[in-house]
Amino acid sequence: MTTGRTDQPDRTDQVDQVDRADLAELVRRDGIAFVLAVFVDLTGKPCAKLVPAQAVEELRDEGVGFAGYAAGALGQRPSDPDVVARPDVTSYTPLPFVKPGLALVHCDPYVRGEPWPYAPRVILRSLLERAAAHGLSLAVGAEVEYFLVNRDEHGTLSVADPRDTAAQPCYDAHGLTRMYDHLTAVSGAMNSLGWGNYANDHEDGNGQFEQNFRHADALTTADRVITLRYLVSVLAEQRGMTATFMPKPFTDRTGTGMHLHLSLWRGDEPAFPDPADARGLGLSPLAYSFVAGIVEHARALQAVIAPTVNSYKRTGAVSTRSGATWSPRVAGYGGNDRTHFVRVPDGNRVELRGGDGAANPYLAAAATLAAGLDGIERGLDPGEPGAPGKGPELPPTLLHAVEALRADDVISGTLDAAGPGVSQYFADLKREEFFDWHSTVGAWELDRYLTAF
Numbered sequence: 001m002t003t004g005r006t007d008q009p010d011r012t013d014q015v016d017q018v019d020r021a022d023l024a025e026l027v028r029r030d031g032i033a034f035v036l037a038v039f040v041d042l043t044g045k046p047c048a049k050l051v052p053a054q055a056v057e058e059l060r061d062e063g064v065g066f067a068g069y070a071a072g073a074l075g076q077r078p079s080d081p082d083v084v085a086r087p088d089v090t091s092y093t094p095l096p097f098v099k100p101g102l103a104l105v106h107c108d109p110y111v112r113g114e115p116w117p118y119a120p121r122v123i124l125r126s127l128l129e130r131a132a133a134h135g136l137s138l139a140v141g142a143e144v145e146y147f148l149v150n151r152d153e154h155g156t157l158s159v160a161d162p163r164d165t166a167a168q169p170c171y172d173a174h175g176l177t178r179m180y181d182h183l184t185a186v187s188g189a190m191n192s193l194g195w196g197n198y199a200n201d202h203e204d205g206n207g208q209f210e211q212n213f214r215h216a217d218a219l220t221t222a223d224r225v226i227t228l229r230y231l232v233s234v235l236a237e238q239r240g241m242t243a244t245f246m247p248k249p250f251t252d253r254t255g256t257g258m259h260l261h262l263s264l265w266r267g268d269e270p271a272f273p274d275p276a277d278a279r280g281l282g283l284s285p286l287a288y289s290f291v292a293g294i295v296e297h298a299r300a301l302q303a304v305i306a307p308t309v310n311s312y313k314r315t316g317a318v319s320t321r322s323g324a325t326w327s328p329r330v331a332g333y334g335g336n337d338r339t340h341f342v343r344v345p346d347g348n349r350v351e352l353r354g355g356d357g358a359a360n361p362y363l364a365a366a367a368t369l370a371a372g373l374d375g376i377e378r379g380l381d382p383g384e385p386g387a388p389g390k391g392p393e394l395p396p397t398l399l400h401a402v403e404a405l406r407a408d409d410v411i412s413g414t415l416d417a418a419g420p421g422v423s424q425y426f427a428d429l430k431r432e433e434f435f436d437w438h439s440t441v442g443a444w445e446l447d448r449y450l451t452a453f
Contacts, residue, residue: 117419282347293375
């Protein structure tokens, strides 16, 4: 539950230095032995090859090949040619806190020498180019929440800290202190990379935490979300725990969100603030149109920012052990009120609260930007700020969200931004996921029906 940052988006001195450097030079400078060449599929699964320093020039010049069908949801068949991951040197990240001599670099997937349209990073780049045609750039801050858990031999899930049992654990000092070693290891890693970690807190669910870093341009933030998930997971494993970003791992506890703080810029000038705003939120007409676009496309947007069956157990929750779910159920907007789908904490930014820990950060930023740009291009107005719970209902299940996605040319068009067919592939993938879950007999059904008749 970050309070957010409102100053100019950060690229950090480290990134500026990397912009002017060569990947092989950076590897030699930092004494790197191996580089993780990473990209993600449409579901957000990180895929990588471990490249030794001796082969870094080949990685730099030619990329590294993957069998795309085996890697995951990348729109490939077994007979298709390799996906070649080409590194983006600006994302170069040393990871000595994971393994001495290890670094990571995010990559753009290519096939036959062309950017692969099913690659999330490629899709986001396409939307950023569209915004640039309007003279705009997107800054994003992401709140990364997660649970630290253990799972026994019977599959039973429990929080990793057995003493984390408070009825209202949010911001609990004792819970933070008991997880001090893990939280400070993650914080130290972020700060050593120049990300600007500025808060680490116990969230609203027992066993749930959030660690915040300074906002940046949309692509940089998406890269950092993927990197941070990896870091949190590995550092938790080193301490015998499992970190999960699953939206709703416990029925009776608050779910895991990934709230996005968004602002548009014209060069170094923010495009959102307007102190003379008659509606009292401090937003410019452009910002209101951006919000209107997000609200208008909210139902379809949920298929991208809440992309799993489990996601809708978070947004559909009526209450939790702490007394609130903090998850929007309707597509409305308003002021500094955390129950809104779009919250306006101040005139510098808006916060999208519908997304969760399963969201692919590249697709989430791309689809949200597309919705907002549609609002700007059409001059939409969101109306007066609403009361909590006021607005169109969000989809109750993943299947409903997929149907809304298919019917929405703007959000489906986002997925097709780098090439046709991606939206259909993604929708089919998610529809199959829903029916795979639906056809599986679970504990709820056994408890309800086994001896009911």
